[in-house]
Amino acid sequence: MDHDHTHTHAHGAGAEMHSQELVEHEVAPNAKSLTTFAVLAVLALLALFIGFSNLGEWKVVANLLVATVQACILAFFFMDLRQADKLTWLIALSSVFWTFLMFLFILTDQLTRHLGVL
Amino acid sequence: MAANLKGPVAHHFNNLNQQLTTVRMGMWMFLVTEVLFFGGAFCAYTAYRVWFTSDFEAGSAALNVGIASVNTFLLLTSSLTITLGIRAAYAGNPKGLRNYLLATIILGVAFLGLKGREYQLDYQEGLIPNVSVLTPEAQKVVNERIAKDPGKADEKVYPFNENLAVVLHHEKFKGEPFVAYDPFRVQLFFMFYYSMTGLHVLHMIIGLGLLTWQYILACRGFFDYNARYVYIEAMSLYWHFVDMAWMFLLPLLYLAGPHSASQALEQFKVAIGLASGTH
Amino acid sequence: MTTANSIGTDTPMAIPKLDYTPQMSPEPELTPTEQREKPNYLNWQYGLLSWVLTVDHKRIGLMYLVSVSIFFMFGAIAAGLVRTNLIMPTGAILELDQYNKAFTAHGTIMLFLFLIPVIPGVLGNFLVPMMVGAKDMAFPKLNLMSYYVWAAGALFFVWQLTVGGLDTGWTLYPPYSSKYSHTNVLYAGLGIFITGFSSILTAINIIATVHKMRCPGMTWGRLPLFVWAMYATSVIQILATPVLAVTVVMLAVEKIFGVGIYDPTIGGDPILFQHMFWFYSHPAVYIMILPGMGVINEVLTCFSRKNIFGYKAVAWSSVGIAVVGFLVWGHHMFLAGQGYFLGQVFALLTMLVAVPSAIKVFNWTATLYGGSITFQAPMIFAIGFIILFTIGGVTGLFLGSMGTDIHLHDTYFVIAHFHYTMVGGMMFAWQAGLHFWWPKMTGKMYSDFWSRLAAVVMLVGFALTFLPQFVAGYMGMPRRYPNYPPEFQIYNVLSTAAAYLQGIGFAMPAFYLIGSLFFGKPAGNNPFRATGLEWQTSSPPGPHNFESLPQVYFGPYEYSVPDGLKILNDGSTNGVHSNGSANTDKGAAHGS
Numbered sequence: 001m002d003h004d005h006t007h008t009h010a011h012g013a014g015a016e017m018h019s020q021e022l023v024e025h026e027v028a029p030n031a032k033s034l035t036t037f038a039v040l041a042v043l044a045l046l047a048l049f050i051g052f053s054n055l056g057e058w059k060v061v062a063n064l065l066v067a068t069v070q071a072c073i074l075a076f077f078f079m080d081l082r083q084a085d086k087l088t089w090l091i092a093l094s095s096v097f098w099t100f101l102m103f104l105f106i107l108t109d110q111l112t113r114h115l116g117v118l
Numbered sequence: 119m120a121a122n123l124k125g126p127v128a129h130h131f132n133n134l135n136q137q138l139t140t141v142r143m144g145m146w147m148f149l150v151t152e153v154l155f156f157g158g159a160f161c162a163y164t165a166y167r168v169w170f171t172s173d174f175e176a177g178s179a180a181l182n183v184g185i186a187s188v189n190t191f192l193l194l195t196s197s198l199t200i201t202l203g204i205r206a207a208y209a210g211n212p213k214g215l216r217n218y219l220l221a222t223i224i225l226g227v228a229f230l231g232l233k234g235r236e237y238q239l240d241y242q243e244g245l246i247p248n249v250s251v252l253t254p255e256a257q258k259v260v261n262e263r264i265a266k267d268p269g270k271a272d273e274k275v276y277p278f279n280e281n282l283a284v285v286l287h288h289e290k291f292k293g294e295p296f297v298a299y300d301p302f303r304v305q306l307f308f309m310f311y312y313s314m315t316g317l318h319v320l321h322m323i324i325g326l327g328l329l330t331w332q333y334i335l336a337c338r339g340f341f342d343y344n345a346r347y348v349y350i351e352a353m354s355l356y357w358h359f360v361d362m363a364w365m366f367l368l369p370l371l372y373l374a375g376p377h378s379a380s381q382a383l384e385q386f387k388v389a390i391g392l393a394s395g396t397h
Numbered sequence: 398m399t400t401a402n403s404i405g406t407d408t409p410m411a412i413p414k415l416d417y418t419p420q421m422s423p424e425p426e427l428t429p430t431e432q433r434e435k436p437n438y439l440n441w442q443y444g445l446l447s448w449v450l451t452v453d454h455k456r457i458g459l460m461y462l463v464s465v466s467i468f469f470m471f472g473a474i475a476a477g478l479v480r481t482n483l484i485m486p487t488g489a490i491l492e493l494d495q496y497n498k499a500f501t502a503h504g505t506i507m508l509f510l511f512l513i514p515v516i517p518g519v520l521g522n523f524l525v526p527m528m529v530g531a532k533d534m535a536f537p538k539l540n541l542m543s544y545y546v547w548a549a550g551a552l553f554f555v556w557q558l559t560v561g562g563l564d565t566g567w568t569l570y571p572p573y574s575s576k577y578s579h580t581n582v583l584y585a586g587l588g589i590f591i592t593g594f595s596s597i598l599t600a601i602n603i604i605a606t607v608h609k610m611r612c613p614g615m616t617w618g619r620l621p622l623f624v625w626a627m628y629a630t631s632v633i634q635i636l637a638t639p640v641l642a643v644t645v646v647m648l649a650v651e652k653i654f655g656v657g658i659y660d661p662t663i664g665g666d667p668i669l670f671q672h673m674f675w676f677y678s679h680p681a682v683y684i685m686i687l688p689g690m691g692v693i694n695e696v697l698t699c700f701s702r703k704n705i706f707g708y709k710a711v712a713w714s715s716v717g718i719a720v721v722g723f724l725v726w727g728h729h730m731f732l733a734g735q736g737y738f739l740g741q742v743f744a745l746l747t748m749l750v751a752v753p754s755a756i757k758v759f760n761w762t763a764t765l766y767g768g769s770i771t772f773q774a775p776m777i778f779a780i781g782f783i784i785l786f787t788i789g790g791v792t793g794l795f796l797g798s799m800g801t802d803i804h805l806h807d808t809y810f811v812i813a814h815f816h817y818t819m820v821g822g823m824m825f826a827w828q829a830g831l832h833f834w835w836p837k838m839t840g841k842m843y844s845d846f847w848s849r850l851a852a853v854v855m856l857v858g859f860a861l862t863f864l865p866q867f868v869a870g871y872m873g874m875p876r877r878y879p880n881y882p883p884e885f886q887i888y889n890v891l892s893t894a895a896a897y898l899q900g901i902g903f904a905m906p907a908f909y910l911i912g913s914l915f916f917g918k919p920a921g922n923n924p925f926r927a928t929g930l931e932w933q934t935s936s937p938p939g940p941h942n943f944e945s946l947p948q949v950y951f952g953p954y955e956y957s958v959p960d961g962l963k964i965l966n967d968g969s970t971n972g973v974h975s976n977g978s979a980n981t982d983k984g985a986a987h988g989s
Contacts, residue, residue, distance in 0.1 A: 051373030063369030095150040099157035113736035130533035155639035
């Protein structure tokens with residue numbers, strides 16, 4: 001990170017006019033965004049197809065699988081997670097992990113509450 | 119394609135790169151709170167769905183999956199348009215940015231419009247637990263039941279339960295009779311339906327408000343400093359999250375129960391007034 | 398005025414003779430005239446709007462200080478009502494429903510409007526940017542919004558408490574809160590919901606500041622442990638608060654519609670509410686205590702003139718508490734109807750969460766050992782913290798084990814336990830921090846005598862208030878009861894008498910601290926000779942904290958390394974290790 005040891009900052013309120021040129025992260029071309037959209041749309045159709053089908057108790061599993069894939073694609077490509085730094089990955093994954101912890105404990109209770117004394 | 123960025127640096131930052139990465143990080147952290155927020159609601163939903171699977175499926179059958187399907191594609195397209203808007207901005211096309219922002223807003227408003235129509239239909243069908251009164255058709259059913267067996271005249275009548283029976287009777291599922299369900303547990307399902315879609319709607323309204331504000335700023339030249347596109351990126355992160363929440367709401371709420379494509383089409387036609395519907 | 402020195406320049410500045418090594422070259426001490434004339438963050442802008450619209454983290458910290466103190470007073474008054482009522486076994490001054498409202502008000506105000514916001518809002522805001530060497534928080538405007546959101550929510554909540562009250566207990570359990578209570582559950586819940594946003598925004602600010610705005614040389618291993626503690630607290634706030642938000646929203650939906658997801662008549666489960674509520678509320682107690690533990694690190698090292706023992710252990714134990722604290726909430730629900738299997742899991746994990754706290758206590762004790770200890774007010778509070786928090790923590794083990802909790806749940810044992818950790822722990826850590834950094838925030842020194850006296854009065858009053866409650870609880874007196882069997886009266890009377898003493902103790906700082914603003918001596922940059930970055934600037938600090946971008950060379954607690962200053966003075970980098978600490982105990986160049 002570039003910084004300037006001897007730089008003193010003016011005490012003015014509001015933004016200063018540091019105009020800096022620097023090279024930003026790569027911006028994906030439009031074709032990539034459209035392809036991602038197409039994939040997401042196909043997955044949405046797939047989800048609907050599964051919803052209208054006769055899979056019975058596997059319907060929800062299949063649907064959640066599709067939704068998870070959709071969420072990953074959305075996060076990687078539209079939310080730029082694929083090119084983000086490790087800290088952003090840590091933040092994103094920790095949210096998933098903590099939600100998983102909540103599910104784990106609460107569902108364990110819902111499923112084992114009537115089991116009696118072990 | 120890489121972009122060279124110029125823009126004012128706030129007084130407390132040392133350089134532009136620090137400012138931009140911090141803004142993105144801030145929004146990602148806010149999204150963590152949103153994940154946990156919706157996650158809590160999904161967790162509660164899952165807890166009950168595990169216990170009351172067939173009742174929740176019955177409740178899902180009474181939802182308007184036609185509107186939900188169309189809404190899914192509206193929201194997905196709005197995710198595309200905001201992404202294209204950011205790309206356009208970095209490519210040096212501020213007009214493209216404004217147009218794509220406007221397109222996102224329009225798609226979002228369309229989503230809300232259809233959602234409002236969906237809630238209106240729910241109200242007309244009398245499917246609000248504890249609040250709805252008997253619809254005329256349900257009233258007829260109750261009267262017939264009492265006429266057949268006068269001993270039931272003193273029984274407490276739950277309007278939601280009666281209205282639900284009428285709605286489910288009308289939804290034809292490949293000609294098969296619907297499985298047995300406990301209408302009270304379906305009330306529980308509907309509380310989740312209203313709460314979770316309601317929270318989603320609230321997040322969309324806030325998002326649309328912010329998008330509109332950014333559109334106005336864009337028209338005023340605020341984003342002429344291209345470093346400021348980071349704020350649109352931050353906005354897009356939020357908007358994509360709203361889309362992601364819907365991706366999970368759709369299968370869990372709408373696709374849980376038995377549906378068919380023709381039913382969905384019929385429901386959508388009712389929604390936009392092309393068909394009268396049976397109630 | 399000379400600017401701060403950096404290694405290798407030709408003109409060494411005249412560094413005063415110090416008995417400690419500051420993290421960066423100290424800015425020169427100002428003469429009283431210079432100090433008076435130099436603008437600081439309090440006087441460089443005047444006018445109401447400059448305060449109302451400020452984005453300066455230091456001014457926002459002061460605004461939190463004033464507001465939080467006022468709400469603390471309300472909570473204390475509610476506590477006074479509760480304790481006074483309990484003098485008589487049949488209730489002395491309150492009707493039954495008034496008593497319910499009184500203890501609910503006490504609990505909610507103290508938790509949501511005092512314990513959770515106090516250190517993050519006051520000391521966190523004021524100090525974290527300075528401790529990392531930044532000019533402000535990462536998002537200054539968000540910081541201001543966080544304050545206003547909190548103040549609005551808090552005012553709304555207190556208003557609801559006064560116009561009808563809340564009688565559900567701070568835990569808001571349905572179905573009482575959703576179906577049967579006639580009090581303002583919906584709006585009070587809304588107030589809590591709003592204040593939750595403030596928690597989240599402050600946390601986002603702190604994490605972003607610590608990650609992105611550390612000055613050159615400030616590695617993670619050189620951060621003051623207060624910053625580590627604030628960071629861990631912020632992580633908890635971000636992950637836990639939204640779950641409380643959604644739980645309260647679902648409760649509100651139930652109040653509005655008349656049925657909801659916790660309603661047993663439609664298949665709902667009140668225990669699910671408890672799960673979701675405690676998923677937040679147990680980590681919440683770590684939100685409350687971790688900042689306090691962070692303060693203790695700073696105070697103990699300064700007043701024993703010694704480096705912290707086991708920096709890494711203390712730093713990572715903060716993270717450990719934050720993570721493991723999310724896995725233990727079921728110990729509040731052993732008797733609620735939670736399954737046995739999960740109860741056993743939670744009991745085991747609760748034993749585990751005690752370990753990081755114990756690590757801290759051992760490290761603090763080792764820090765004290767061999768130090769040159771002086772007993773100014775912050776140190777009295779800090780040592781009191783260690784003793785009282787340990788008692789509180791140890792009694793928590795009885796509650797965390799399912800077998801003993803059957804006997805102790807919902808008794809005064811629980812109340813004594815959490816007051817020992819929250820008041821004996823957190824409150825006194827807050828007092829320690831307030832007294833330690835008051836000279837920095839205001840530039841004035843308070844009376845040494847009165848502060849020490851107040852500390853002793855508070856500690857003695859507190860300890861005597863809650864010690865009888867352990868006994869009463871163990872003997873079976875239930876909590877939240879306005880009436881009780883006469884055999885418990887002696888404990889209640891003792892407790893109430895001591896509570897009044899405690900109240901006097903809490904009122905005392907108001908006098909000498911506010912008095913110091915008018916009559917106190919100017920404090921100077923560093924009245925306690927502490928090593929942190931915040932102590933190297935003027936008291937009160939200038940509007941942008943540092944004259945120029947700080948450069949950090951040393952760790953945060955180099956109290957025993959006066960020869961480290963040679964490096965600053967003669968520009969040589971011999972003997973500076975990669976972690977920045979000077980080469981001392983290896984018996985090398987400086988021959989100390």
